[in-house]
Amino acid sequence: MLLIPCPFCGPRPELEFRYGGQAHIARPENPAALSDGEWAEFLYLRDNVRGVHAERWRHIHGCARFFNMLRDTTTDRILTTYKTGEPRPEAV
Amino acid sequence: MPDSLTTTFGTTPAAAGPAREPFRTTAGGRIDRARPLAFRFDGKTYAGVQGDTLASALLANGVHLVGRSFKYHRPRGIMTAGSDEPNALVTVSRDAARTTPNLRATQVELYDGLAAISQNRFPSLAFDVGAINDRISSLLPAGFYYKTFMWPRGFWDRVYEPLIRSAAGLGRVPTAPDPDRYLQRHAHCDVLVIGAGPAGLAAALAAADAGARVILCDEQAEMGGSLLADRQSTIAGRPASAWVAEALAELAGHERVTLLPRTTAFGYYPHNHLGLVERATDHLAAPSTEVPRERLWQVRAREVVLAAGALERPLTFPENDRPGIMLADAAHTYVARYGVLPGRRAVVAAANDSGYRAALALAEEGVEIAAIADLRRAPSGAWLDAARKAGLPVQTGMTVTGTSGSLRVDGVSLASVEDGGEVGATRDVGCDLLLMAGGWTPSVHLFSQSLGKLRFDEALQAYVPGIAAQPIRAAGGADGEYGLEEALSGGQRAGVEAAAAAGVSGASPRVFVTVSPPADTSSVLGALPHPTASRGRDPSRVRAFVDFQNDSTAKDLKLAVREGFRSVEHAKRYTTTGMATDQGKTSNMPMLGVLSQAQGKTIPEVGFTTFRPPFTPTTFGIFAGAARGELFDPARRTPIHPWAAAHGAVFEDVGLWKRARYFPQRHRNGAAEDMDAAVARECLAVRQGVGIFDATTLGKIEVVGPDAAEFMNRMYINPWAKLGVGRCRYGVMLREDGFVLDDGVVGRIAPDRFHVTTTTGGAASVLNMMEDYLQTEWADLQVWLTSVTEQWAVIAVQGPRARDVLAPLVDGIDLSAGALPHMALAEGRICGVPTRLFRVSFTGELGFEVNVPAGYGRQVWEAIHESGQPYGITPYGTETMHVLRAEKGFIIVGQETDGTATPDDVGLGWAIGKAKPDFVGKRSLTRSGMMDPGRKQLAGLVSADGQTVLEEGAQLVGDARMNVPMSVLGHVTSSYYSAVLGHPIALAMLAGGRSRHGETLYVPMPRGLAGSIAPIAVKVVPPVFYDPEGTRLDV
């Protein structure tokens, strides 16, 4: 079980969290302007990263906040967590 | 299989006086000869003593044959003295429910009255019908299942698999529920030390000295590891066993140290989270019910020291699997620790000094050493000198070419290996014990589980921990430090470093002055040399076992390589080597050795397989813990639940909720109504009078803030800006992919406040999705979301007399049609308590939903029920609710929809706010596939015979001839008998359903003879069956 450092609450066991998929995929400002292909890409296409992955988590059984996390998918090492809306930090 | 479990447990006292153990030494070891125990194995009573394992006690009685092998049913004996045992798997029973199969006899602690049986044999160990597999073994090569049971396809499920499963297999699980208790604990520590041998003890002492919180666990009953059988060494001038006692006493005195004997670290998970299982009562003759059988410790350790030791390697030579063939270190342990002689006349095949140590210990107790066959060409050292001095017959440069004996080894064929590698003349030596000392394999399983990289050490011919992926360090045998001094200093260093890494330091390191005979610990890998020309043997029958538990041989591995399974992962799976319950503890390195020889590659080139949890098999009980029966899942009950229970409701589970499904009435003769009768009665009561229904489980979310209407506009397909305060609207929510996620009535309480309802099952996911968009996409919106599901009790009062029932109870609310029209809401009081009273209907009748604070729910329910008595008010359940809504063609999300339905598919296109530029899912609705007129659409069905109630989930086809295969046009989603209409009705999702009204279709159903199909004719109709004009609402 991961030990996840919630940016608002500190380290908490993974059981308290819910995974939220890849981070930094903004909903298009004007979906109507997108072609079917572009919209499908937004809906369905996600990276399958081997290595450092930016992903969303929600501390659903804690502060209930969404936040982002850099995690190495090969080792589960958590590089950092940061607040929603902040840019992805340089991989440390 | 008549395994005669009943004859092997029970209350018969075993005091009949079993014969004393013929192979027990008179003194020495860590057993208590003054405390005799009686036990039974396969129904026969034997004597043992306190401190024995089942294995040591059996050996004390001369019993080596303890099991039959998995595939060939070959007789097998006890090979090891620990958790690496591949052969001696037994079933231990206290009673029919407390029966545990597949336990390693080498780990089962003896208690008085213990009853064990062997496995995988019929009718008995000595005569086993399945042994025919051994005679036909040339027909059962590697990959046999894959090659043989290919065709015909249908035979796999019906014939082959059941046959294979009944013939193969290990122990049998009990069928009665497990009556024991299992507990789960969470623990945190600075340093977790796994293994309490010399390295582990030194590590724990060092970390404790530094002031760290330490947990020290060991899978054995007694801590001390190899020191418990070490008669030669001294530490700090004290005998090894005395030093162990002092070290443990010192650790026990540390406030911050937890000692966990009988505790196996079985799993290593991310972020230094480890699973430990503590066996609390399995060793007791009469366990107290106060104590759980086992505890799962979930430990979060800042640092881990892996001091799990090393495992001795068997040698790979023909017929290396007979009972009486044992690892040298195991034999040494049985003599030195358990005071048991594993034989009278021993041959030792040794690749290093472990064989000499065992031979000398056996000889000291009077065992005849018939030969020490040393695989080394020119060995030297203290152990060799000691053996020569003791007059033991040592031959160097030797190999083992075969063994003889049926139920026990009775001879060994030895041969010299010439300089050129040719095998010389074979000499047969009689014996009843053959020891194998093939070298050492560090126990790196947990390091591997932690995703650390292993490194092949050429000098050790073994994999040792390399680069760690988590805060773990190895010490002692697990790190390839086999000598006592090395292990102690390695453990000490690991303990200091681990404590420092955990942020605790300051202890002065200890120095352990040890005296221990130096030992050569070299290892061999691969099959031993044996003659290429068979000497009177049928070469197809010569088998050198690599994986004893899964019965895979060197020949199987070579065959796999020849057939192209070159990757170690493929060869392993094809031959199942290393995939048995022992996780390849004794077989992994021998497998790599044979593959290396067969492929002409070095060991690192062959590659390595990953070890996975559990280290040794664990019970399911520890994972279930207290989460069994009633506690498996929490049950959610509404405040009205006790009333419903008292009025005979039959409940159903909806998510975690218990919902009243129907309220069967008692007939005069005492029998209860069946569901169909109860539902028909409840339906008619609502249509003709009034019914009362507990809708408390509906999800409820309060959406509040200056931007609440804008937020609702973006989340729901409906327009909300113009919804007036005091008005309601049926809302539909999509996922971003355009498919219906949830629905529910939303009321506007104030300009900035919406009372949103969701489906019972969808409440949590709807709130999660709302929070997701609010927090991550539209953080600028001033909106706050609060789940109020548990805060409101909801009482639906439905039917033509609903207003009459409520009118006397409300205060400050005008229920008249003019003041409170359909889809309006009012705040006020009912029975003196505050209410949000919605005029809404999921039945098609005049209806109200009374929301009151949950604590008043039952009181208000009872008041309404009382007020409704003059009108015959009838409580109804979810089944009736389903029928009433289906008569009106109202969908249920998750029943009509399945995650692929758009609003238009289920007839809800009207709800879309056409003027809205955007909402969640809108863009997806204009993708071409979403507008295909052939999509499945909601339709109604009536059976042509006016009688048949269709099966939900049944398929719809257009062709009455029932020619297989048929094109499927859709499926039945809801189907009921409608009491008010007097015939069955159904809803369906049907391709182009809205353009098929009037068509006749068919539902193919199995009928008559097995495999034959008969059609049920149905007519497609609009999905609203009752009061399509909706006039009944406006009363």
Ligand SMILES: [Zn+2]
């Ligand atoms: Zn938090």
